[in-house]
Amino acid sequence: MSQVANKGLSASGGRFRRPRTWRNAVESVIPRILLICAFLSVITTFAILLTLLFETASFFEEVSIIEFVTGTEWTALFSGDQQKFGVLPLVAGTLLVTAGAAIVAMPIGLASAIYLSEYAPDRVRRVLKPVLEVLAGIPTIVYGFFALTFVTPLLKKWIPNLDTFNALSASIVVGIMIIPLIASLSEDAMMAVPRSIRHAAYALGATKLEVALRVVVPAALSGIVSSFVLALSRAIGETMIVTIAAGSTPVLTFNMLESIQTMTAYMVQAATGDIAYGSIQYKSLYAVGMTLFLFTLAMNLLAQYIARSFKEDY
Amino acid sequence: MSTEEIAVKEVPKSERERGKSGEASGRIRFRRWKNRLAHGVFLMATLVGVVVLALLLADIIRKGWSWIDADFFNRFASRIPERAGIKAALWGSLWLISITAPLTFLFGVATAIYLEEYAQKGRLSRFIQLNISNLAGVPSIVYGILGLTLFVRWLAFGQSVLAGALTLTLLVLPIVIVAAQEAIAAVPQSLRQASYAMGATRWQTIQKVVLPYAFPGILTGTILALSRAIGETAPLIMVGAVTFIAFTPGSAFDGFTALPIQIWNWTSQPKAEFHELAAAAIIVLLAVLLSMNALAIYLRNKFQRKV
Numbered sequence: 001m002s003q004v005a006n007k008g009l010s011a012s013g014g015r016f017r018r019p020r021t022w023r024n025a026v027e028s029v030i031p032r033i034l035l036i037c038a039f040l041s042v043i044t045t046f047a048i049l050l051t052l053l054f055e056t057a058s059f060f061e062e063v064s065i066i067e068f069v070t071g072t073e074w075t076a077l078f079s080g081d082q083q084k085f086g087v088l089p090l091v092a093g094t095l096l097v098t099a100g101a102a103i104v105a106m107p108i109g110l111a112s113a114i115y116l117s118e119y120a121p122d123r124v125r126r127v128l129k130p131v132l133e134v135l136a137g138i139p140t141i142v143y144g145f146f147a148l149t150f151v152t153p154l155l156k157k158w159i160p161n162l163d164t165f166n167a168l169s170a171s172i173v174v175g176i177m178i179i180p181l182i183a184s185l186s187e188d189a190m191m192a193v194p195r196s197i198r199h200a201a202y203a204l205g206a207t208k209l210e211v212a213l214r215v216v217v218p219a220a221l222s223g224i225v226s227s228f229v230l231a232l233s234r235a236i237g238e239t240m241i242v243t244i245a246a247g248s249t250p251v252l253t254f255n256m257l258e259s260i261q262t263m264t265a266y267m268v269q270a271a272t273g274d275i276a277y278g279s280i281q282y283k284s285l286y287a288v289g290m291t292l293f294l295f296t297l298a299m300n301l302l303a304q305y306i307a308r309s310f311k312e313d314y
Numbered sequence: 315m316s317t318e319e320i321a322v323k324e325v326p327k328s329e330r331e332r333g334k335s336g337e338a339s340g341r342i343r344f345r346r347w348k349n350r351l352a353h354g355v356f357l358m359a360t361l362v363g364v365v366v367l368a369l370l371l372a373d374i375i376r377k378g379w380s381w382i383d384a385d386f387f388n389r390f391a392s393r394i395p396e397r398a399g400i401k402a403a404l405w406g407s408l409w410l411i412s413i414t415a416p417l418t419f420l421f422g423v424a425t426a427i428y429l430e431e432y433a434q435k436g437r438l439s440r441f442i443q444l445n446i447s448n449l450a451g452v453p454s455i456v457y458g459i460l461g462l463t464l465f466v467r468w469l470a471f472g473q474s475v476l477a478g479a480l481t482l483t484l485l486v487l488p489i490v491i492v493a494a495q496e497a498i499a500a501v502p503q504s505l506r507q508a509s510y511a512m513g514a515t516r517w518q519t520i521q522k523v524v525l526p527y528a529f530p531g532i533l534t535g536t537i538l539a540l541s542r543a544i545g546e547t548a549p550l551i552m553v554g555a556v557t558f559i560a561f562t563p564g565s566a567f568d569g570f571t572a573l574p575i576q577i578w579n580w581t582s583q584p585k586a587e588f589h590e591l592a593a594a595a596i597i598v599l600l601a602v603l604l605s606m607n608a609l610a611i612y613l614r615n616k617f618q619r620k621v
Contacts, residue, residue, distance in 0.1 A: 023515060030517050031432045037424035038433075041445050041491070044484050048456060051463040111359030119353050120360075128360055130611075135363050137538075137607060139545025141574045142370070142596050145581050149589050150373045176366050183363075207349040230451065237453025239548035240574075244581055264455050264548070271462075271552050289459045293452065300451035304444075 052293060055286035062280055068287065074250040076266070076284045077273060085284060087291060089250040093167070093260035094295075097242055100171025100256060101178060101235040106228055108175075109182025113224075116183065117190040118212045129184075136180035144244035147173035152245065165247025165259040173241050178231040185230065189223020190216050222310035226303040233299035237292060239264040263292045374600075378593025386594060391559065391576065395587035400595050403576035405562035406475065406555070407544055410572055413479035414486070414543050419536050421483075422490030423525075426532075429491075430498040431520055450488040457485045458552025466553055473554035476566040481549050486539040493535020497528040530617030534610045541606040545599065547574035573599045 060068070063085045071086015078084075112132070116125055151169040156162050162169075193216050201211045217224065247259030248269050261269075266288055275281040389399025425446075433439035461481030471477040501524050509519040525532075555575045563570045571579075573595060580592035 027515050027517055031428065034424050034428035034432060037421050038428040038442050040421055041425065041449055041487065042442060044449060044460075044487070045445050047464055048452065048460050051460055052456075055463070108359045108362050111356045112363065115353075115356035115360045119356055128364070131364050131367060134604070134607065135367050137541060137545075137603060138367075138370070139547065139574060139599065139603070141545065141547040141577050141581075142374070142600065145577065145589075145592055145596060146370050146373065148581060149377070149593075150369070176363075179363055183360075207345050209349040209352040210345070212352075233451055237455065239453070239455045240578065243548075244578070264453065267455055267459075268548065268551055271458075271554070277467075286459065289456055293456050296451060296453055296456075297448065300448055303451075304447065 048293070052286055052290045055283050056290045059280070059283035059287040062283070063287075072252050074261075074266070076281055077270065077275075083280070085287075087263075087288065089252045090261060090263045090266055090288060091291070092252050092254075093246070093250065094236055094262040094264070094292075096167050096254060096256065096260060097171050097174055097238075097246060097262055098232055098235045100167065101175035102228075102232055104172055104175025105178045105182055105231060105235075109179045109227075109231070110186055110224065112179065112183040113186035113190060114212050114217070117187045118208060118216060132180040132183055135176075136184070138177075140177065140238060140240040141244075143173050143177050144240040144242075147241055147245035159257060162257050163247065163259045165245065165249075166257055167246050167260045168256040170242050170246035171256065173245065174235050174238050177238065177241065178234055181231045181234060182227050185227030186220070186224045189220035189227065192223070193219045222306055225310075226307035229299050229303040229306065233296045233303065236299070237264065237296050239268060243268045263288050267292075371600075374593045374596050377590050378595070378597050381590055381594035382597060387598075390561075391571070391579070395585070395591055398580075398588075398591055400573065400576055400598060402559045402562055403571050403573045403595070404598070406559075406570035406572040406575075409475045409563050409566070409570060410479045410482060411540060411544060413476065413566060414482045415536070415540055417479075417483045418486055418490045418539060418543075419532075422487055422536065422539075423494050423532060425487075425491045426494030426498055427520060427525075430495055431516070431524065446488050446491055450492070453548075454485055454546055455548040455552060457481055458549035460484065461549060461553040471567065473569055474567045475563050475570045477553045478550050478555060478570065478572070479566070481553050482543040482546060485546065485549060486543045489539040489542065490532075490536050493539070494528070494532045497531025497535065498524060500531065501527045530613055534614045537606050537610040537613070541603045541610075544606075545574055545603060547578055550575055551578070573602075 068085055068087050070088070071084060072088050073084040073086050074089045075082055075084045116128060120128065147169045151173055152162070152164065152166065155166075155169055159168075197215055197219065198211050201215045206214070242262045243265040246262060246265060248261050248265060249259040250261040250266065251258065253260065267285055270281060270285045270288075273281075275285075386399045387404065388401055389397060390402050391400075392398040425442075429439055429442065433442075458481065461477055461484075465471045465477035465480050466473055469477075471480075505523050505527065506519055509523045514522065550572055555569075555571050559569060559571045561568075577592050577595045577599065580588040580595065583589075
C-alpha cells in the first residue's frame with residue numbers, strides 16, 4: 001500500500017497527478033458504477049409516472065376527463081352502455097375510510113408518543129417499543145383477515161344492521177395499522193426537543209402533563225403534524241384491509257355501516273377479474289392508479305414540506 | 315362588589331403561602347391530579363397496541379392452529395379444505411425472496427455508498443434523496459401497476475416469479491437504501507481519517523473500513539425490508555400471481571403463488587373452513603416474519619460495537 005502512495009508522490013512533480021495504475025482506474029470507475037445504481041431510484045420514479053401517464057392519456061381519449069372527475073357513478077366493470085366512469089364514489093370511499101382511520105389513530109398515536117417520550121420509565125419503554133414495531137411489521141393481509149373475521153363479527157353484536165362488508169371495521173383496523181407510524185414518528189420529534197427546555201418548565205413548577213402539552217408538543221408540532229399527514233397518506237394507499245373488509249360497492253355515501261369501495265379495492269377487483277388487455281376497463285385501472293398516486297404524492301410532499309419548513313431550530 | 319368578595323379573592327395568596335410551607339394547595343393538588351389522570355390515559359392509549367396485538371395473535375392461533383401439521387406444508391391448494399395446503403405458496407415465496415434479497419442488497423448498498431461517501435452535497439444528490447423519500451411513500455399497489463406494465467408486458471416476462479420479484483425489489487429498495495445510509499453515516503469519521511492516513515485510497519477505505527463497520531446495520535435493515543417484501547400482497551396481485559396452482563416453480567419464468575396471495579384467496583372464500591386455513595397460513599407467515607425480526611434484532615445486538 002505504501003509503495004503505491006510513494007509512487008503517487010514521486011509522480012507529482014509540482015502538481016499531483018495520478019499515475020495510470022489498476023488501482024487508480026478502479027478508483028475512478030467505482031463512483032460511476034455507484035452513481036448508476038443510485039439512479040435506479042430516479043428511473044423508478046420516472047417509470048411509474050410514464051406508465052401511469054401513458055395509459056391514463058389513452059383512457060381519457062375515450063372518457064371525458066370532466067365525466068371522470070365530476071361523475072357520481074362508477075360502473076366500470078359493467079358491459080357496454082351501462083359503463084360509467086365517475087371516480088367520485090371511489091374517492092369518497094377512500095376518504096371515508098381514511099377519515100375513520102384518522103379518528104382512531106391520531107389521538108391514540110399521539111397519546112402513545114407522549115407516554116413513550118415523557119412518562120414511560122426506561123424499562124417499560126424497552127418493552128413497549130418493540131411491541132409497536134411488531135405491530136407495524138404485520139402484513140396488511142393479516143389485518144384484513146382480522147377485520148373481516150374478528151372485528152366485523154364483534155361490531156355486529158352492538159350494531160345489528162351492519163353490513164358484512166362495511167367501512168367501519170375497515171376504518172378501525174386501518175387506524176390500528178397506522179398507530180405505530182404516528183407513535184414512532186411523533187416520538188422521534190418529541191425526543192428531539194432538548195432536555196433544557198423541559199427542565200426550564202419544571203423549574204417553574206410545571207407538572208409533567210403541563211410540560212408535555214404546553215412545551216414539548218408545541219415544540220415538536222411540525223414533526224407531529226407531518227407524521228399525521230404521512231399516516232393518512234399510508235391509509236389512502238392501503239389496499240388489502242379495505243379490499244377484504246370494506247367491500248366492492250362503489251357508492252357515494254358517508255354511512256360507515258354500508259359496504260363501499262376504495263380506489264385501491266377497485267384496482268384489485270379489476271386486476272383479478274378477466275378484463276382484456278387494452279380494453280377500457282384495463283385503462284381505467286391506470287386512471288384510478290394515477291388518481292391514487294397523485295393523492296399520496298401530494299400528501300407525502302406536504303408532510304416533507306411541513307417537517308422541513310416549520311422545524312424549530314434549537 | 316362587597317368587601318366579602320374581595321376577601322374571598324385574596325384567599326389564593328394565603329394558599330400560596332401555605333403551599334410554600336409544604337402543604338399543597340387545592341389548585342396544585344388539582345394540577346397533580348390532572349397529571350396522574352393523564353398519565354393513566356396515555357398509558358392506556360399505548361396499551362391499545364399491545365392489546366390489539368395480543369387479540370390478533372390469539373384469534374388467529376385459535377382459528378388456525380388445528381390445521382397445521384406436516385401435510386399442510388406438503389399439499390397444494392385444493393377446493394376441498396381437508397386436502398388443501400401451502401406447498402406452492404411457500405415455494406413461491408421462497409423463490410421471490412431468493413431473487414429479491416441479492417438485488418435489493420446490491421442496489422441498496424451501492425446507492426447508499428454513493429450518497430454518503432461520494433456525492434457532493436449538491437443538487438444531484440438532493441434530487442436523488444428526494445426521489446428516494448418519495449418512493450418510500452408510494453402505495454405498494456402502484457408498484458404493482460409498474461410491475462404489470464414494465465415487467466409483465468413490456469419486458470414480456472409474463473406473470474412469472476421474476477416479474478414479481480423485480481416488482482418487490484423496487485418496492486423495498488428505498489427502505490434498504492435509507493437503512494444502509496444510516497448505518498454508513500454512523501461510522502465515525504475518525505476511522506476514515508485513520509485509513510486515509512495509512513495511505514489507503516477512498517474505495518479501499520470504504521471496502522475495508524466503512525463497509526465492515528456498517529455491515530450489521532445494513533444487514534438488519536435488509537432483513538427488515540425483506541420481511542416487508544414477504545408480507546406484501548397487493549403488488550403481487552397486480553402482476554398476476556395465480557392462486558390455484560398445483561406445482562412449485564421450476565425456474566424464474568414460471569407462474570407462481572405466494573403465501574400472502576394464498577391467504578387472501580382463502581380469506582375471500584365464504585366457507586368457514588377456508589378462513590381457518592387462512593388463519594393457519596397466517597400463523598406460518600407470521601412465524602417467518604417474527605423470526606426474521608428476531609434475527610435482525612439479534613444481529614444488531616451482537617455486532618453493535620462501541621468506539
